[in-house]
Amino acid sequence: MKEKIEAIRAAIGSEIGQTGSRKELFELKMRYLGKTGEISALSKGMRDLPPEERPEAGKLVGDVRKWAEELFASREEELKAKELSERVQKERIDVTMPARFSPAGAAHPVSLVRAELVDIFGGMGFDVYEGPEIERDYYNFQALNIPADHPARDMQDTFFVSGEYLLRSQTSSGQIRVMETKKPPIKVLSPGRVYRSDSDATHSPMFHQMEGLVVDKNITLCDLKGILDEFARRMFTAETKTRLRPSYFPFTEPSVEVDLSCHNCGGKGCRICKGTGWIEVLGAGMVNRRVLENCGIDPDVYTGFAFGIGLERIAMIKYGIGDIRLLFENDVRFLKQFRG
Numbered sequence: 001m002k003e004k005i006e007a008i009r010a011a012i013g014s015e016i017g018q019t020g021s022r023k024e025l026f027e028l029k030m031r032y033l034g035k036t037g038e039i040s041a042l043s044k045g046m047r048d049l050p051p052e053e054r055p056e057a058g059k060l061v062g063d064v065r066k067w068a069e070e071l072f073a074s075r076e077e078e079l080k081a082k083e084l085s086e087r088v089q090k091e092r093i094d095v096t097m098p099a100r101f102s103p104a105g106a107a108h109p110v111s112l113v114r115a116e117l118v119d120i121f122g123g124m125g126f127d128v129y130e131g132p133e134i135e136r137d138y139y140n141f142q143a144l145n146i147p148a149d150h151p152a153r154d155m156q157d158t159f160f161v162s163g164e165y166l167l168r169s170q171t172s173s174g175q176i177r178v179m180e181t182k183k184p185p186i187k188v189l190s191p192g193r194v195y196r197s198d199s200d201a202t203h204s205p206m207f208h209q210m211e212g213l214v215v216d217k218n219i220t221l222c223d224l225k226g227i228l229d230e231f232a233r234r235m236f237t238a239e240t241k242t243r244l245r246p247s248y249f250p251f252t253e254p255s256v257e258v259d260l261s262c263h264n265c266g267g268k269g270c271r272i273c274k275g276t277g278w279i280e281v282l283g284a285g286m287v288n289r290r291v292l293e294n295c296g297i298d299p300d301v302y303t304g305f306a307f308g309i310g311l312e313r314i315a316m317i318k319y320g321i322g323d324i325r326l327l328f329e330n331d332v333r334f335l336k337q338f339r340g
């Protein structure tokens with residue numbers, strides 16, 4: 001028995017130093033102190049000893065167990081400290097290292113304007129309808145009271161696709177599509193891309209418009225003016241005023257051109273308003289009765305107004321952008337100015 005115990009002591013003493021992790025240590029511990037381990041086997045072997053030898057053997061076994069338990073516990077502490085310091089070493093962070101730069105995106109100014117318009121008019125009860133960009137001549141022109149060969153077609157230099165299809169030159173086509181399917185009361189916005197063969201510092205072959213349409217009983221030009229006043233105040237400043245000037249569009253009668261008092265100089269005249277105090281922002285008018293008729297709405301019962309806003313134009317005015325092409329070049333030095 002004594003020799004056996006000495007052999008176990010020696011074995012543990014040499015093996016324990018070779019354990020490199022707490023897992024290995026645990027496995028070793030089980031081999032000696034586990035239920036079926038070698039020290040436990042010694043306790044069980046006591047039964048086979050003559051009774052007079054048992055007390056001494058019992059003490060020896062007890063001693064070796066206590067010794068082993070303490071040894072394992074202190075090795076466990078050692079390994080714990082070693083593993084911790086290895087982990088700290090591995091996960092070390094150099095706080096003086098320069099930060100990794102991750103560029104944040106920014107909404108495009110046209111998207112900002114679009115979102116703001118939807119917010120402003122949405123708050124006044126307008127729904128949003130988006131029509132197709134490849135449009136039929138009927139929706140883009142004919143139903144809007146612009147028959148084939150009408151001189152008003154020259155106002156919009158159109159890209160024709162084939163047959164009766166074209167790239168819509170105005171979001172006014174959305175008016176017809178809405179009125180065809182929905183009966184008054186109607187209060188809808190129709191934002192989207194439009195196309196015209198036109199390109200210079202203030203014109204782009206693709207740009208964005210937002211159409212507004214309201215049709216109900218007793219709608220008048222005053223309602224139009226009221227809604228546009230609210231739009232002007234919310235989009236620019238609380239002092240911004242609107243001014244309506246007579247104009248012509250085939251789909252409205254009367255038609256107006258809408259100016260806003262210059263948000264930059266307050267109307268005194270500056271670079272932005274070219275010294276006039278006013279900035280032209282959109283076209284509008286009372287929906288022509290022929291257009292209502294084309295959509296099966298009785299013009300003797302219902303009236304309506306419509307307006308069409310150019311989003312690039314609003315962005316240029318609002319952010320003081322001098323050339324429309326900046327909006328499409330996607331130069332990040334330009335775009336990042338709209339962050340936050």
Ligand code: DAH
Pocket residue numbers: 169170171172211212249251252282283284285286305306307308309
């Ligand atoms: N569609 C016109 C354009 O592109 C803008 C416009 C003018 C829209 C008057 C309207 C309106 O709804 O009533 O030039």
